[in-house]
Amino acid sequence: MARATALEKSRSHDRIVHQASLLFRENGIEATGLSEIMKAAGMTHGGFYRHFKSKHALVAAALTYAITAAVSDMAEAETAADKRAALGRYVALYLSPEHVQNRAQGCPLAAMQSELAHQPPELQKPLEDGVAHVLAVLAAVIGGPAAAPKAQALLAHLMGAVSLARLSPPNVETETFLQAARKTAAEIIA
Incomplete structure (x- = not known):
């Protein structure tokens, strides 16, 4: 063979x-x-x-792959305008009904957050590195002196909104959570 x-x-x-x-x-x-x-x-x-x-x-490899892929458009954009446009698409997709309903194609942090917290120590480093990567990409796109705290607030806000939307009865409060989250996300990154 x-x-x-x-x-x-x-x-x-x-x-x-x-x-x-x-x-x-x-x-x-x-x-x-x-x-x-x-x-x-x-x-x-x-x-x-x-x-x-x-x-x-x-x-660890799958987590790193999925996290990197999730923010690749922003990370690879060349101009500030392209980065901001990529951030807009990222937020819109993150806070969409499709993301809420389709865990497999969505953010690995939002999809596996509760399970990742209980994984053994050898997975904590890839998880920490992944979160740091997402925050660094978001901060680089947001820019300015408050970029890091805004990136943290945005990621926490996005993950929280999707988590709550996934816990809501279908089509009842899901869109309410997502609409409110879109408005607040726009304020964070303004």
């Missing part, structure tokens, strides 16, 4: 991380098994340990 090339192995690794990030957000870390992730990636369970030492290593 021919060995996989480095490029094939890298692509397989990326597929596993991507599928894991979706499944962990949708179902939770504990409720998502390695077999399910590998099947979604189009691979067999036996190949997992060629890519990762443990499930926790995969969780």
Whole structure:
């Protein structure tokens, strides 16, 4: 049997991380098994340990991937106007009914916040680094002397609004939370 090339192995690794990030957000870390992730990636369970030492290593990689992807438009925008436009899209998407209803495609912090708080120490560093990355990107886009506190307030506000909207009866208070959150988010980043 021919060995996989480095490029094939890298692509397989990326597929596993991507599928894991979706499944962990949708179902939770504990409720998502390695077999399910590998099947979604189009691979067999036996190949997992060629890519990762443990499930926790995969969780760390998937968390880092999902957090980085969530703010990539803002981080990669070149001009101040493009960064502000990307921030506007980020807030609009974050505070949308689609984000509330579709955990798999949304913010990993909002989707897994309660579960992440109970993970072992080896996942605390990737989590802390991820939050720091999001805050740094938000602060860089917001700019000004109060950028860091505004970034913290914005992230806390966004996560709180989505959490409350997810706890609300469908289509009743969800839009109320989201509308109020949009208004306050606009004030924070003004």
